Amino acid sequence: xxxxxxxxxxxxAAGMSAASRARRADPRLSITVLEKSRDVSYSACGLPWxxxxxxxxxxxxxxxxxxxxxxxxIDVRTGVEAREIELGRRLVRGVETExxxxxxxxxxxxxxxxxxxxxxxxxxxxxxxxxxxxxxxxGALDVCIRQTNARQAVVLGGGYIGLETADALRTRGLxxxxxxxxxxxxxxxxDEITSRVEHTMTARGIxxxxxxxxxxxxxxxxxxxxxxxxxxxxxxxxGMRPDTDLAETASLTLGPTGAIAVDDRMxxxxxxxxAAGDCAESRHLVTGRAVWLPLGTTANKQGRxxxxxxxxxxxxxxxxGVAGTMVTEICGLECARTGLSEREAEAFSLRTRSxxxxxxxxxxxxxxxKVFAKLTAERGSGRLLGAQMAGPGAGKRIDVAATAITARMxxxxxxxxxxxxxxxxxxxxxxxxxxxxxxxxxx
Amino acid sequence: xxxxxxxxxxxxAAGMSAASRARRADPRLSITVLEKSRDVSYSACGLPWxxxxxxxxxxxxxxxxxxxxxxxxIDVRTGVEAREIELGRRLVRGVETExxxxxxxxxxxxxxxxxxxxxxxxxxxxxxxxxxxxxxxxGALDVCIRQTNARQAVVLGGGYIGLETADALRTRGLxxxxxxxxxxxxxxxxDEITSRVEHTMTARGIxxxxxxxxxxxxxxxxxxxxxxxxxxxxxxxxGMRPDTDLAETASLTLGPTGAIAVDDRMxxxxxxxxAAGDCAESRHLVTGRAVWLPLGTTANKQGRxxxxxxxxxxxxxxxxGVAGTMVTEICGLECARTGLSEREAEAFSLRTRSxxxxxxxxxxxxxxxKVFAKLTAERGSGRLLGAQMAGPGAGKRIDVAATAITARMxxxxxxxxxxxxxxxxxxxxxxxxxxxxxxxxxx
Numbered sequence: 001x002x003x004x005x006x007x008x009x010x011x012x013a014a015g016m017s018a019a020s021r022a023r024r025a026d027p028r029l030s031i032t033v034l035e036k037s038r039d040v041s042y043s044a045c046g047l048p049w050x051x052x053x054x055x056x057x058x059x060x061x062x063x064x065x066x067x068x069x070x071x072x073x074i075d076v077r078t079g080v081e082a083r084e085i086e087l088g089r090r091l092v093r094g095v096e097t098e099x100x101x102x103x104x105x106x107x108x109x110x111x112x113x114x115x116x117x118x119x120x121x122x123x124x125x126x127x128x129x130x131x132x133x134x135x136x137x138x139g140a141l142d143v144c145i146r147q148t149n150a151r152q153a154v155v156l157g158g159g160y161i162g163l164e165t166a167d168a169l170r171t172r173g174l175x176x177x178x179x180x181x182x183x184x185x186x187x188x189x190x191d192e193i194t195s196r197v198e199h200t201m202t203a204r205g206i207x208x209x210x211x212x213x214x215x216x217x218x219x220x221x222x223x224x225x226x227x228x229x230x231x232x233x234x235x236x237x238x239g240m241r242p243d244t245d246l247a248e249t250a251s252l253t254l255g256p257t258g259a260i261a262v263d264d265r266m267x268x269x270x271x272x273x274x275a276a277g278d279c280a281e282s283r284h285l286v287t288g289r290a291v292w293l294p295l296g297t298t299a300n301k302q303g304r305x306x307x308x309x310x311x312x313x314x315x316x317x318x319x320x321g322v323a324g325t326m327v328t329e330i331c332g333l334e335c336a337r338t339g340l341s342e343r344e345a346e347a348f349s350l351r352t353r354s355x356x357x358x359x360x361x362x363x364x365x366x367x368x369x370k371v372f373a374k375l376t377a378e379r380g381s382g383r384l385l386g387a388q389m390a391g392p393g394a395g396k397r398i399d400v401a402a403t404a405i406t407a408r409m410x411x412x413x414x415x416x417x418x419x420x421x422x423x424x425x426x427x428x429x430x431x432x433x434x435x436x437x438x439x440x441x442x443x
Numbered sequence: 444x445x446x447x448x449x450x451x452x453x454x455x456a457a458g459m460s461a462a463s464r465a466r467r468a469d470p471r472l473s474i475t476v477l478e479k480s481r482d483v484s485y486s487a488c489g490l491p492w493x494x495x496x497x498x499x500x501x502x503x504x505x506x507x508x509x510x511x512x513x514x515x516x517i518d519v520r521t522g523v524e525a526r527e528i529e530l531g532r533r534l535v536r537g538v539e540t541e542x543x544x545x546x547x548x549x550x551x552x553x554x555x556x557x558x559x560x561x562x563x564x565x566x567x568x569x570x571x572x573x574x575x576x577x578x579x580x581x582g583a584l585d586v587c588i589r590q591t592n593a594r595q596a597v598v599l600g601g602g603y604i605g606l607e608t609a610d611a612l613r614t615r616g617l618x619x620x621x622x623x624x625x626x627x628x629x630x631x632x633x634d635e636i637t638s639r640v641e642h643t644m645t646a647r648g649i650x651x652x653x654x655x656x657x658x659x660x661x662x663x664x665x666x667x668x669x670x671x672x673x674x675x676x677x678x679x680x681x682g683m684r685p686d687t688d689l690a691e692t693a694s695l696t697l698g699p700t701g702a703i704a705v706d707d708r709m710x711x712x713x714x715x716x717x718a719a720g721d722c723a724e725s726r727h728l729v730t731g732r733a734v735w736l737p738l739g740t741t742a743n744k745q746g747r748x749x750x751x752x753x754x755x756x757x758x759x760x761x762x763x764g765v766a767g768t769m770v771t772e773i774c775g776l777e778c779a780r781t782g783l784s785e786r787e788a789e790a791f792s793l794r795t796r797s798x799x800x801x802x803x804x805x806x807x808x809x810x811x812x813k814v815f816a817k818l819t820a821e822r823g824s825g826r827l828l829g830a831q832m833a834g835p836g837a838g839k840r841i842d843v844a845a846t847a848i849t850a851r852m853x854x855x856x857x858x859x860x861x862x863x864x865x866x867x868x869x870x871x872x873x874x875x876x877x878x879x880x881x882x883x884x885x886x
Contacts, residue, residue: 407850
């Protein structure tokens, strides 16, 4: 009896989660992973610490390829880029990135985990320009700083990747300017949060130019519509796009977001092909609509579900969707969100009420600081639609709102939750509860 | 038109919450609070910091009596102990604690917030013995340490109040022995947590004697069935009892726990009398049964509901119950729980499965420590019954489980939650999610 062949394209978060989960589900399965870079299974979310020079590239690697080969019997092929799916013959054609030599791989089931790539602006690529989203690129950025003694950097893009990288370079002593094409930074957050981030960034010395995009780059400066910015180093963080090139070779259906459409079993439009991670869509638990929210934790969860289902002929693992939870920390300010922002809710024509409050993180007599919390609820029903927080502990505190949103709680139900209290840990009325009490007066 | 008269008995957490909330609900109401001690509205949960000598008594006072008199028009009478409710004439009889002079107070509605008191063991009370539950008593303990230069302390009782106080005295340089009558400490927690606490305590030099109770105390030692323990200072934390003496003078119904029975509007068996805080029961959200869990956060919430309903002739505020959430920190080890412990679930004859796992608190490459998480679920249904955690961030992390329990989630639903992830804040798989995945294999 031949062993079934599972082929996984992409070896970072979603791909290696899928492969590992498939191995646990079926010890007999033949599993091959193709990864175009030299690196598998690393923490992309940890790249800012590499940019800051605080970690070495190898510190971010959870397991190397040999681990997967030896401990999990997964045939990991690094340096192989998949180029085309030939559906009829159940083949994937790839090339060795160093030699250009073609290779073909048979599959019974396929998991596409090709991730996302930077939406590079229409400017020349020069050797001192680095994207902030791969281990290879940020590793090269780190080497550049060590070898060239760069003192000035320009970061293109004011999303969380751009801002975390800008902060990392700042802690390394570089003078940093962020150019953000839009008039707002950190799109997933409302103004109450972004204004706090801007204040914190500029107080730490980062120069932020909103409504300003690069028009040209040369060895010593970035030219924007706002002027000239000296830079021996340029970080390109101008947004991400799902990498769907491979999926399109098999005419897999893309969703309204431009990412690969999947069902809750992570199946694409072709039943034997699954997709997971930054190349795939998710269902949003509040709106029920397809969304594209490329985040490491979602990639791991989707990969796990795709791997379990791809391993079995009839897997039952389900990925119910995302609440839209995310955390970023910029210049020491922890910002977290879940559900819909007020802007997002209004874009969905939901009738909303929002409140923002500040509350101590724990007992004021122990010298506690304050955390800001904003809630958005549906008028009439009082249903909790979203929460945003900024300040100490925002990341773990937002999880209560993520759980409440998943359970479709109202703000009244949120206000009555029996949350932990201890003078060193939390106030009697946790920030989310104070905000819930406030918003109840309005919905 | 006469103003309605609201009388509140007890001026700490529940009582002052009730009075404040009633004032907001009805600006015209006459509100009087009787408090037998000299202190109102202080944080009882912060008393260990007073015992540790790190704070002054006044630091724990949220608002003093003058604040309530002037800012909220609440007639606060400290030093007045309520002794009897005369239901027919709607009077409460009290005495001034210093003079013994009798006073009577009329009420239209009454809130009883008499709190809890120490279940003092059957041994003599001496001047160097202090309970750990009131500002006056712990303030006196602090003075005793400063004036007598006590070097050795014995703490009677291994509940969280006893252990937090023991830890506080240790940080002050005292040699501390804890005598616990039962064979286990920290009853709300299962052995996986208590063994970690014992290890941490003894590693920090606290001597713990389980199965050992004081039989006599004199000026220089505590005599237990295990031997003689030198002590210039004795802390009595041998458990608490609801203070129902006043309620019993009006023949109010007590519940199965011995505390005052209340409905979800905090009404007692007498419709014009409400009860809140440590003297009252709650409904447990998992079992649906009455429980007595005297905690500051519950007291505040119940007080708020009692105050709102007592202020209006037909208040609609509801207190839905408690999930059993609590946090304690002993010798730097943060321990949190919610729902039912495995022991509690088994005492309810529930068919359970439990798992315990350890997981990083955030990215291991950033030097994260580990947190322990135990989940208990109902076999068959997979319903989440309880969670316990020990380690960094346990307090805020447990809130997700408290929310999930309130929403009656299964462990599968818990495992799929979209919780926050950021290398500096949380791991990709939060401890509760890892535990949920583990327990799903068993339920």
